[in-house]
Amino acid sequence: MTDVQRLTLPQPIDLLHERHSETIMDRLGQLRPGVVMMSGDNPALPKMPERPGLLDFFRHRFDSFTVNHLLQSARRARENGCDEKIVLACLLHDISVAGLIRADHGYWAAQMIAPYVDEEVAWGVEKHQALRFFADPENGYDYPEAYNRFFGPDHVVPDYLRQSYAAARAHPWYMTARVITVNDIYTFAEGVVIDPAEFEDVVGRHFKTPKEGLGFDNSPVAHMWRSMIWPNNFL
Numbered sequence: 001m002t003d004v005q006r007l008t009l010p011q012p013i014d015l016l017h018e019r020h021s022e023t024i025m026d027r028l029g030q031l032r033p034g035v036v037m038m039s040g041d042n043p044a045l046p047k048m049p050e051r052p053g054l055l056d057f058f059r060h061r062f063d064s065f066t067v068n069h070l071l072q073s074a075r076r077a078r079e080n081g082c083d084e085k086i087v088l089a090c091l092l093h094d095i096s097v098a099g100l101i102r103a104d105h106g107y108w109a110a111q112m113i114a115p116y117v118d119e120e121v122a123w124g125v126e127k128h129q130a131l132r133f134f135a136d137p138e139n140g141y142d143y144p145e146a147y148n149r150f151f152g153p154d155h156v157v158p159d160y161l162r163q164s165y166a167a168a169r170a171h172p173w174y175m176t177a178r179v180i181t182v183n184d185i186y187t188f189a190e191g192v193v194i195d196p197a198e199f200e201d202v203v204g205r206h207f208k209t210p211k212e213g214l215g216f217d218n219s220p221v222a223h224m225w226r227s228m229i230w231p232n233n234f235l
């Protein structure tokens, strides 16, 4: 159906979206022969390969601000002499913010990557969300100045993140999550553009890309990757 017009809607999870119900009614009111709801490839988005790998999402789906942040964090980890698995963890730590959802991003990101990475990498990615709120100067991590601006100077860290932090602190993998936060930088050097290909080698060695492509391997998280391939599907 090439001549068909396909209508899109914002995702329902953004409950503050202005008059969401009215928007739904508006789209439904537009339906007629030749005008249907979005399903499959949205021509407004870059075309994804049939069997996408991790870096295809970096190139064709993720927002450029977050991609830059992930690539800079990974490069910094590499320059700091970190183990390749840590470099990968830094490359992936905010991956849900890049293409799926911001809220509770550490948890979402950890789930998205869990079938494809070492358990310690996914664990560190989940825990970095909580650890970002707790300084550890002995290991080179101060409370981020940016968080005072993002959340205000009186921000109270919610209980579930305090518990997550306490559990991480007592865990043998604590430093894995801590090193992610050390390399989690917001300073963006002007004009520095990093090609995702810089991490092709690390991804190749430590990210188990399914042969069917991400989104099509029937893993418990395949739907998360499909939702990034087809983010505007009506259902």
Ligand SMILES: [Fe+2]
Pocket (backbone or CB within 6 Å): 093, 094, 105, 106, 128, 129
């Ligand atoms: Fe993060």
Ligand SMILES: [Fe+2]
Pocket (backbone or CB within 6 Å): 069, 093, 094, 184, 185
């Ligand atoms: Fe980050």
